[in-house]
Amino acid sequence: MIRQYELVERVRAYDPNVDEKLLDRAYVFSMRAHGAQKRASGDPYFLHPLEVAGILTDMRLDDATIVTGLLHDTLEDTVATYEEVESLFGVEVAQLVDGVTKLSKLELSSEDAKQAENFRKFVLAMSKDIRVLLVKLADRLHNMRTLHFIKNVDKRRRIALETVEIYAPLAERIGMQAMKTELEDLAFLYLNPDARESIVARLNFLTEKAGNIQGRVTHELEARLKQAGLEAEVFGRQKQPYSIWRKMQRDNVSFEQLSDVMAFRVIVEDEDACYRALGAAHSDWRVVPGRFKDYISNPKPNNYRSLHTTVLGPERQRIEIQIRTRDMHAIATYGVAAHWRYKQDVQKLDGSQFGWLRHMIEMLENAESPEEFLEHTKIDLYSDQVFCFTPKGDLITLPHGATPIDFAYMVHTDVGHTCVGAKVNGTMVPLSTELTNGDQVEIVRSKAQTPSPSWEGIVASGRARAAIRRFLRSQGRDEYFELGQKLVERAFIRAGYNLQDQTLEPASRALGHKSVDDLLIEVGRGNVTVRQVLEAEFPGEKNRRERRRMAGDPLPGDGPQAIPVSGANPGVAMQLGTCCHPVPGDRIVGVVTPGKGVVVHTIDCESLGTATEDPDAWLNLAWEADAARHGYHLSSIEVRSQNEPGALGKISTLIGKNHGNITNLKLTERTMKAYTMLIDLEVQDVKHLTEIIAALRTLTVVDTVERVRS
Structure with a gap:
């Protein structure tokens, strides 16, 4: 257990101006408030807020946040009142404690309106002061570290699921990669223990088989950089089991097909040295195509900056190399907490600085109910990200699987509502086209356009879905x-x-x-x-x-x-x-x-x-x-055609000459002599459809044509 004086000394180590009396009062108040309460482990309950405060000191956060960590459960689990906390610790601490309390009983179940309402209130509190989220993440991290003490298997799994769906993505959004990784791996232990055990066994086998490959690669990489005149710190690491498993699931690949199980970080003095180090690595080792990412010139929305490349390195091993400065490394490790760590504009740091949080507030306003808002939020938070650009070069971040409609709504709601088409990398594409990293997207608009109900099945982002539904x-x-x-x-x-x-x-x-x-x-x-x-x-x-x-x-x-x-x-x-x-x-x-x-x-x-x-x-x-003048209407026909070269071309050409538009074509039967296909096409009316059917029947390659009624 962290002693009272030890907690003060932890804070004093990075903040000589620590308010020792404030911390002492909070320590004593929390201990007395929780009294004889016990945790599932049998330990005194007070140990939990104390450990949360300890995690917050590791982030080097300010006095008010540390005190909030000590008091975060007092309003919910003890007889303490908001007025009492405000009188003893001030308005700032009272508001932070109240903000964390809003989420203290969150159970992520779309069937429970009360818990969805809790989450809505928490997002509002977080938008006013991001420290509410920092305290809640520290609270969840300690709960996950002690989750094994909970005997109910279903409850452990539920807590792990909400951790991986909400808390870990929130940690990533504010750049706290280390916390995100630990939360995911702790949750993985309870969500899919067999898969985790299998991946850990494979990682151990690779380590035994290759020996100290991390040390050998680190030594050689340091030597190559030194030859290039660069002073650099190099260290290697294995990817975490959950990260490996999710990539296997997402890309549908086996463990053996992964190219970045092992990653090495190169820390250099300045931005110029990052690119020089990249040049040194690329000149000595063969680059794996498609694996280079420049997050220095195009930072992630959470301000993450680094160069990523994968090379065929020493001993013919595929290795990922991440190159960054010390400041970039601090942001990558501590995220938003680095602002307190380095005293960077902490007074101005509220939720308005984070685009993703502004989008969450917009989704909240568009949602019909707290449950719908929670649904949209989970879609956005849990999805991998795709980075695209406007014609002016502005970066737009979207969830994996996003389409031009998602892009349009991310630019502005009015742009989404009036979207009729899109150019991706200069080429017109259907609105259902899935966007990829680096795409430049230009939205074509029309004042006469309005959202269609079918768009809900096309979009991948919670923001677009919420705006369409509204x-x-x-x-x-x-x-x-x-x-x-x-x-x-x-x-x-x-x-x-x-x-x-x-x-x-x-x-x-x-x-x-x-x-x-x-x-x-x-x-x-x-x-x-x-x-x-x-x-x-x-x-x-x-x-x-x-x-x-x-x-x-x-x-x-x-x-x-x-x-x-x-x-x-x-x-x-x-x-x-x-x-x-x-x-x-x-x-x-x-x-x-x-x-x-x-x-x-x-x-x-x-x-x-x-x-x-x-x-x-x-x-x-x-x-x-x-x-019939209101536009084209979808209809379907079944065509039985002879199986000979050019038959399909003749059919599609004739439909086009008769001003029909094929939207989908599917072969349903095929033999050596003939094949049958279903064709969805757009026509003006029954007369237009009949004319196309009659024209197709004149083709020598066509045996029969019938309209499909169901």
Whole structure:
């Protein structure tokens, strides 16, 4: 256990102006507050905040942060109050302790709204003072070091999972690589012990087989650098098991295929020496193509700077070399904590300095609920990163798998909303194109463009997904309201009532909605049926309807007119069925589907056979007169063709000459004489589709062409 005077001396070693009385008061206050409380290990609970404070002293943090470490559990687990902490230790410490307390009971379960709300509050506290995150990371690190004392296996796994999904990525975002690595490896021990044991065994085997290869490579690398006139400190290390395992999973490679199990760091005096050292390494050893990264000219968002290269080094071993200055090494090791370590503008260092944190706040504002915010945050934090550039050379950081739509939203929300196309490295590409490191991306915009619901399946970043969902909710609310109003009005006419004579307030109250508008929106979404509205507005309607049915009487009122459908993008509240791909000119019917509004099908769509039998859910629809002018519509055809050279080219050329656009093609059957393919193509209407089918049937290489209905 760290003694009271030892803690003070630890801080005094890097801060001669330490407030000894403040630390003493916090030490005694925490010990008395926790009293006889015990940890799962059986040790006095006070040892935990004391160890957290010790970890914070290793980061060389300021007095207020060390005191916060000592007090971080007092508001949550003892009778101590915020007012008491504020009176004894000041407003700054009280706010820090309160900020950490917001997250003290976080359990990362998307099913638990309270814990998602806790995380939301924590992000807000972190955005005001990044030290809240530093204390929480130190708290989690000590908890992970003592996790083996918890007997419940499921609880250990849950804690390990939230560590690897949230805390380790947060440590990386603020540049604390050493803490991130330790958190991941400790979590790996409980998440996948067999995989970790296997990787450790392989690393031990390599060490035994190669002997002291780290020492030999280090010695030779130092000698080569000295010959180049460079004074450098060189040391080697093995990658951590979790880092190796995740790379194997991500790249789908075996352990033997990894090229950077062993890495060497070269510490030199200045930036110029970094590039000279790189030249020395490249001139002596063969470079592995595609493995050079310059994070000095293009630092990572967490301010990490270094040169990375992989070479075929001594003894024909692939080795990764990282070259950096001492200041760069301090930032790489301690991250944001280095600002306190070297007294760099610590008074100005709050959450506003970190772009990723600003993006989190934006996601928080866009999210409909704390659970949705937590979902978006986990997507962004846990993903590997891709670095791309704007045409002006600005660096944009994106998650692995990001597309131009993600890029557009990372530039600005309005850029994302109006994105219609993208140029990657000067070439137009589909919006679904996956971006890679170093891509230069130019976004093509149109004021007439709005986000499509299909974009949610394309984007990889939480920020883009949150912005798209918020826009669709806003747009969808109006559309669902209008659709709900039409559905209720038509139902009232069929039942012999006039909607204008009713307020719908009784139905709204009876069905548990705050307002009539909310009720109509839920009707439009398909979550409330028009029959429920009728029966709630008119309590005797259910019996009246049943009497009519038994008597065989028709419903009063005229048959309702068809609801018009606009075209290629009818909106959020009305969606074209992906099973039959209706196009203007088709006879169509609508089915009210819970959560989706109205799904439009062709009248002969096979999936209608399994649709609801509720008559109120079926709608008479008709295309607007100018629906074909609204753009191209997706349809599918099945082509059976002879298997001969040039057949596919003739088919695609003829479709293009007839102004059709192939969006997808899939071979479903192939023999020596023929093959069958499914072709998705964009057409204006049924007439246009029929013309293309007729033209294809004239080709001598084509046996049959049919439209696919499901």
